Amino acid sequence: MTGQTNTRLADLFGLAGxxxxxxxxxxxxxAAAMGHPQLATDTSRVRRWIDRGETPRDPVxxxxxxxxxxxxxxxxxxxxxGFVRHGRAGKKQDVRKTENPDGLPWPPDRAAAVLTEFTxxxxxxxxxxxxxxxxxLAAGSVLSNAMHDWLQTDPTRTGVxxxxxxxxxxxxxxxxxxxxxxxxxxxxxxxxxxxxVFRAWDASRGGGLQRKAVVGQLNEVGGMLAYRHADHLQRxxxxxxxxxxxxxxxxxxxxxxxxxxQKYFVIAAHAAREGGDRPRAGEALSRAARQMVHxxxxxDALDLMKLAKAGSGExxxxxxxxxxxxxxxxxxxxxxxxxxxxxxxxxxxxxxVSDTGEEKPSWMQNFDEADMHGMQALAYRTLAEHDPAAxxxxxxHAKLAIELRHGGHERSKLFDHISLASACFIADDPEQADRYxxxxxxxxxxxxxxxxxxxxxxxxxLTGQYAGYSSIESxxxxxxxxxxxxxxxxxxxxxx
Numbered sequence: 001m002t003g004q005t006n007t008r009l010a011d012l013f014g015l016a017g018x019x020x021x022x023x024x025x026x027x028x029x030x031a032a033a034m035g036h037p038q039l040a041t042d043t044s045r046v047r048r049w050i051d052r053g054e055t056p057r058d059p060v061x062x063x064x065x066x067x068x069x070x071x072x073x074x075x076x077x078x079x080x081x082g083f084v085r086h087g088r089a090g091k092k093q094d095v096r097k098t099e100n101p102d103g104l105p106w107p108p109d110r111a112a113a114v115l116t117e118f119t120x121x122x123x124x125x126x127x128x129x130x131x132x133x134x135x136x137l138a139a140g141s142v143l144s145n146a147m148h149d150w151l152q153t154d155p156t157r158t159g160v161x162x163x164x165x166x167x168x169x170x171x172x173x174x175x176x177x178x179x180x181x182x183x184x185x186x187x188x189x190x191x192x193x194x195x196x197v198f199r200a201w202d203a204s205r206g207g208g209l210q211r212k213a214v215v216g217q218l219n220e221v222g223g224m225l226a227y228r229h230a231d232h233l234q235r236x237x238x239x240x241x242x243x244x245x246x247x248x249x250x251x252x253x254x255x256x257x258x259x260x261x262q263k264y265f266v267i268a269a270h271a272a273r274e275g276g277d278r279p280r281a282g283e284a285l286s287r288a289a290r291q292m293v294h295x296x297x298x299x300d301a302l303d304l305m306k307l308a309k310a311g312s313g314e315x316x317x318x319x320x321x322x323x324x325x326x327x328x329x330x331x332x333x334x335x336x337x338x339x340x341x342x343x344x345x346x347x348x349x350x351x352x353v354s355d356t357g358e359e360k361p362s363w364m365q366n367f368d369e370a371d372m373h374g375m376q377a378l379a380y381r382t383l384a385e386h387d388p389a390a391x392x393x394x395x396x397h398a399k400l401a402i403e404l405r406h407g408g409h410e411r412s413k414l415f416d417h418i419s420l421a422s423a424c425f426i427a428d429d430p431e432q433a434d435r436y437x438x439x440x441x442x443x444x445x446x447x448x449x450x451x452x453x454x455x456x457x458x459x460x461x462l463t464g465q466y467a468g469y470s471s472i473e474s475x476x477x478x479x480x481x482x483x484x485x486x487x488x489x490x491x492x493x494x495x496x
Contacts, residue, residue, distance in 0.1 A: 006053045008082030009064075013050060016071045020046040023067075030063045039063075055083050065121065075121040075260055077114070079103065104146040104266070108155065111270040115241060116222030118263060119248075122215050137262050140292060140303030143285075147269070151281060151311030155274050182227050188236045191221065195243045196362065202251060203366060204408050211251040218244040238275030242268045243363060246284050253291050256450035262288055269311075279320055282312030283363060289327050294451065298331035305331065317358060322351035323367045326375035333379045336386035345376055370404035373397045374412055377419045384426045394423035411452070414443050418455045425462035433462075434471050437479075444482050453483055 013023070024041045031039035036059050048054040055061075061078045068076040106114060194217060201210050221241045228234065249264030268284035285308040292301035305328045312320070325348035332341040352372055380394035398420035405413045417440035424433035437459060444452065460479045466472040 004053050005051055006049060006082040008080060010050050012068050012072070012076065012081065016068060018071075020050075026067055027060065027063050030067055031059060034059065034063060034066075036063075053082075062117075065117070066124065069121045069124060073125065075118060075125065075263070077118060077121065104143070105150040106270055108274050111267070111274060112222055112225040115225070115245070115267050115271070116219060118267065119215050119219035119222060122248075122260065123212070123219060137259055137292075137295070137297075137300075140289070140297075140300030140307075143266065143288070144303045144307040148307055148310060151269065151273060151278070151307065152313070154276065154278075182229060183224055183233070183237075185233065185236075188233060188240065191217070191240045192236070192243075192362075195240060195247070198244075198247055199362075199366075200408060202247060202254075203412065204410050211248065211255060214244055214248045214251060218248055235275045238271045239277060239280070242272035242275060242277065242280050242284065245271055246287060246363065249284075250287055253287075253294075254449045254451055258291065258295065261291055265291070273311075277361075278311060278313040279316040280361065280363060282308040282316065282324070283320065285311065286324055286327050289331070293327070293331045293334055294454070296334070298334040301331040302328065317355070317360065317364070318351045319355045319360065319367060320364055322348045322355075322372065323364075323375075325351065326372065326379065329379045330375065330382060333383035333386075333390075336383070338383050338387050338390065341379055341383055345379060348372070348376075366409070368404070370401050370406075370409070371412065373401035373404065374416050374419070377401055377416065377423070381419045381423045381426075384423060388426050391423040391427040395420055395427065398423065410443060411449060414440055414452060415455065417443075418452075418459055422455075422459045422462055425459070425466070430466045430469060430472055434475050437463075437475055441478055441482055456483060 016023075018026070021043045024043050024046050027041045027046075028039055031037070031041075039060070041060070045054075045056070049056060056064075061081065061083045064081055065076050065078050068081065198210055198214050198217075218241065221237060221244060225234075225237055225241065229237065245264045245268035249261045249268060252258075252261035252264060265284050265288040268287075269281040272278070272280035272284055285304050289301040289304035289308065292298065292304060305324060309321075309324055312324075325344050329341045329344040329348065332344060349372075352369075374397070377394050377398035380390045380397060383390040384394055398416050401416045402413060402420070405416065417436050421433045421436035421440060424430070424436060440456070440459075444456075456479060460476065460483075463472055463476050463479070467476065
């Protein structure tokens, strides 16, 4: 007990609109439904949690997290409530008095617990038909400061070979014990194949249609991580968790669940590091950086890219480094730093062509020459908002990307067409812009992506200066029909 108000719980309590007595009754009812009929909470106890900073015993934090998740329509974790998990490692930390409220980084058992708890809450939102939304994104500097030193070290391995029947002593808040069981290499191979299937679907159709399936699979893997398998199996399991968490994060970003997406990227970085794959951890954080640029926060993106590059270690391949540079260049472009952007893209090109053909990890398969040109087109198109001359190289790279795209990457090709049309509008070529914009609209119905709508809104904004042209008037009407009827007021893509 801290003797001070738990401000995080107090804020959420105020948003929920319950009385203290009502919350007490809901806790008792929910606890009974979760198999704890003996729990008896009253108004005075709720008051102590909120006003005096008392941390209730398990399972109350889990019960409260479930209640607030359902009430608010977004994932609410134990940390979000201002409660400290009672794990084995480390000193207890008051999450209400720190710039790192999630207590990053997490030890392995807590990472698995957070993974399972968070995915379980996310699935509950899906089952209840609620629309997930988060309170706020963590700043890039906060994540970087918290994770920088930890990410550059390798996980500590136990000296004694673990037994498959010996469960980790993880925080029980995160696990459904009946789901946790030892598995073998064949099961892990099947899980690895499922990642490939999910990734291909995401690249083709967007994240909206398969997000729930990915989150459910990740939840299952979290249960598997409740057991300590042999080291080689445990590392592969962590690798599967990292790949699924990145996918869950990217799909969440694709459908506009931004804080949820960021949480999955952080979970992915933890999982990758525990699996001994620091380059994968860096790539997960680079996704969080791309998310930040899209949301108009390029300074946060640059902080995250420093963390991603520093934490990736020496084994990172030149092509992975090239990808990192393109994201950094996009952030610089959105800030109008043309000289820095061109220098960074030049370094990216040098790294890309220096690739020796070494076998690439599965998570890098999609970053090919087409994607390289696509990112360059996006960076130049973004810079063209500050320097219209950049629209010319934006068109060149977008056309190359479109020519090189092969089947299965429909969403990326759609983005290329939007970049190309937008660059043509900025370059005062409405006839060509109209042509490419209509090609983009033709494939809009095949994808499920809020990011697509965001970029389409940006293109729509550029059509305003040509509103007197009959063909552009027709195009504007078609764009209006393609966009949701009540668009969310989101930040402009790639703009500071």
